[in-house]
Amino acid sequence: MSHDSHYSPSGVASELASHLPKLDDAVVFDPAVGEGALLRAAAVALGSSATMLGADVDPKTAGLTKEANPAWTISVADALQPRSRAGSAAWREARMRRVDIVVMNPPFSYRGHGRTLVSVGAEQIRATPAMAFVATVLHVLRPRVGLFAILPRGAVDGELDRRLWSHIQREYRVAVHRELPRGTFSTASATSMLISICPLEEPERADLGLVHRPAQTADGGFEGCKCVEIVRGRVQVAALNDAREGAVSWVHTRDISSNIAKPRKTDLSQSLATAGPLLLLPRVGKFDPRKLAILDDSSAVLSDCLFGVRAGNWELNDLRSRLMADIDLLRRQYFGTGAPHMTVGRLTALLEQLGFVPRHVSANAAPRCWCPRSSAPSLLDSAVA
Numbered sequence: 001m002s003h004d005s006h007y008s009p010s011g012v013a014s015e016l017a018s019h020l021p022k023l024d025d026a027v028v029f030d031p032a033v034g035e036g037a038l039l040r041a042a043a044v045a046l047g048s049s050a051t052m053l054g055a056d057v058d059p060k061t062a063g064l065t066k067e068a069n070p071a072w073t074i075s076v077a078d079a080l081q082p083r084s085r086a087g088s089a090a091w092r093e094a095r096m097r098r099v100d101i102v103v104m105n106p107p108f109s110y111r112g113h114g115r116t117l118v119s120v121g122a123e124q125i126r127a128t129p130a131m132a133f134v135a136t137v138l139h140v141l142r143p144r145v146g147l148f149a150i151l152p153r154g155a156v157d158g159e160l161d162r163r164l165w166s167h168i169q170r171e172y173r174v175a176v177h178r179e180l181p182r183g184t185f186s187t188a189s190a191t192s193m194l195i196s197i198c199p200l201e202e203p204e205r206a207d208l209g210l211v212h213r214p215a216q217t218a219d220g221g222f223e224g225c226k227c228v229e230i231v232r233g234r235v236q237v238a239a240l241n242d243a244r245e246g247a248v249s250w251v252h253t254r255d256i257s258s259n260i261a262k263p264r265k266t267d268l269s270q271s272l273a274t275a276g277p278l279l280l281l282p283r284v285g286k287f288d289p290r291k292l293a294i295l296d297d298s299s300a301v302l303s304d305c306l307f308g309v310r311a312g313n314w315e316l317n318d319l320r321s322r323l324m325a326d327i328d329l330l331r332r333q334y335f336g337t338g339a340p341h342m343t344v345g346r347l348t349a350l351l352e353q354l355g356f357v358p359r360h361v362s363a364n365a366a367p368r369c370w371c372p373r374s375s376a377p378s379l380l381d382s383a384v385a
Contacts, residue, residue, distance in 0.1 A: 008037040008105045008150060012180065016148055016194055017041035019177055020101060023145065028101045029053040029094045031079040031137055036065045038103040039072065046101075053090040053099070055079065079106075079133055080116055085140070094141055102143045105150040106133035108192075115160065120167045127164050130155040135164060138172070138197070146172075146198030153179065153191040154336075157345040172197045191335070226356045228319070229310040230347055231274050232283065233302030234363045240266065248273060249300035253282050253291060259320075261293040263300050273299040274363045278308035279316045279323075284341045287334040289327055292320055302363065307347060309358075310367050322354055329353075 008016075020042060026049075028042045033054030043050055052069070055077040056062040066074035077088035085091040107129045116132040117124050119139050127135055130151050137147060155161055156176065168174065177194040240250060246267030255262050261280055278295045282288065284305045294316045295308070302308050311319045323330055333350055334340040344360050351358040 008034070010037055010041070012150065012194075013037040013041035014044070015178070016103065016150065017045040019148055019194070019196055020045050020103075021145060022046070023100060024049055026050045026100045026145075027053065027094070027097050028103060029055075029090065029099045029141070029143075030103050031055050031077070031091075031133060032057075032104050032106045033065055033074065034061060034105070036069055036072070036074075038105060039069070042101070042103050051097070053094050055088050055090040079136055080118075098144060099141050100144045102137050102141065102147040103149070104133060104137070104147070106130045108152045108155075118164075120164060123167070125164050125167070126160075128155055128158070128160050131161040131164055134197070135168070138168065142199075144199070146196055148194075148196045150180070150192050151195050153193055156193050156195065157343060157349065159343050159345065162345055168197065171200055173200055227311075228351055228356045228358045229365070229367065230344060230351075230358055230360045231278070231302065231308040231310070231363050231365075232344060232360070233274075233304045233306040233308065235268070235272055235301050236304050239268065240264075249297045250303070251280065251295060251300050251306065252303035253285070253305050256280060256282075256291050256293045258290055259293050261295045263295065263297060266301070268301050270299070271364065272301045274302050274308055275299050275310075275367050276308075277316055278302075278310055279319055281307045281309065281342065281347070283307050284339055285334075286340050287331045289324065289331075292323065294320065307342065307344075309347075309351075319356075326354065 016038060023046060026046050028039065028046065028050055030036075030039050030053070033039060033056045036054060039052045039054055043052060052072040054062075054065065054072060054074045056065065056074075057076070057078045059076045062074050062076045066072065073090050073093055075089040075091070076084075077091055078084040079091075115126040115128055118127050118132050118135040120135055125135070134147065134149065134151070134155075137143070165174070175196045175198075177196065180192045180194065235250075237252060240252075244267045245265055248266050248268050248270055249263040250266045250268060251261055251263040255264065276295050276297050276299055278300070280291075280293045280295055280302075282291045282305065309316075309319065330350065333342050333346040348358045348360065
């Protein structure tokens with residue numbers, strides 16, 4: 001197996017360590033220790049009383065790191081394999097002594113391998129490689145102070161780990177400290193982030209259970225409601241190749257120009273349609289403000305290259321005007337390792353930043369108002385725009 005080794009530059013390691021709280025006699029663990037840059041930076045930040053533990057899947061790397069740092073406990077382990085963790089002196093000590101702080105720069109990818117099944121409470125969830133490390137450490141070790149990590153941006157706001165993050169936020173406060181630009185790692189092109197995940201205090205957990213209940217209006221809505229629903233188109237263009245003219249509207253980015261949507265009529269199944277009216281945004285491709293369009297149809301089948309946004313008590317023209325007023329902010333949400341694209345997570349965070357209450361719903365979900373709503377913060381509330 002080829003190891004995904006992108007070692008942390010010393011400057012990045014020092015910056016991550018600057019977020020560690022001052023703590024005497026801290027037990028610090030890095031489950032993907034590599035050459036030890038993060039542990040060295042943590043040792044400088046925390047002082048000589050700290051205990052340093054580290055593990056790495058590569059025996060040669062673990063051996064060299066142990067040789068260079070004889071005072072540390074370094075051993076070989078695959079963090080995602082229970083039997084391997086059980087045979088690791090560093091993992092055993094971390095569990096026995098109850099580790100205070102975890103620092104890590106986990107593997108960003110397995111070069112095409114699938115997602116990993118990890119335990120989260122009583123559930124099993126499939127996670128991307130980086131988030132599999134995060135979930136495993138939180139589940140197995142439950143660090144007292146928190147976990148401080150360098151993660152790929154896609155793991156923070158991508159679609160694949162959205163369910164996992166929702167579980168993590170029930171028990172931990174998540175903070176994004178800074179986005180690291182491409183080129184930070186000489187061997188990788190991915191954009192990454194410095195992030196911390198720290199246990200919530202009991203009062204904070206109680207706060208997450210509170211709901212905000214705006215006054216109900218005579219028509220069954222809610223005063224001041226800013227609920228919006230996000231629908232991701234799900235039907236590929238290939239489905240249109242076999243369709244004939246019919247009564248069901250179909251819309252693709254090619255059907256939008258000068259902020260006007262002109263859907264085609266097809267015989268696709270009505271069960272594939274999304275209830276309108278909708279504000280349409282492109283999901284894939286270089287952002288073009290002329291592709292923001294209002295679809296007044298009562299329903300339409302959305303191509304998988306589109307998002308549809310439904311607004312409760314807000315007029316869609318007002319919603320579009322609000323997005324257009326922050327067009328540069330919207331434009332910055334379109335990026336990716338391959339083609340530029342928007343994700344549900346980024347669109348959700350953007351709408352929250354603009355003062356709305358967004359919720360991702362299935363394409364055929366009936367429109368509804370989501371108030372009363374949870375007042376829990378979103379994952380990227382503290383992210384740098």
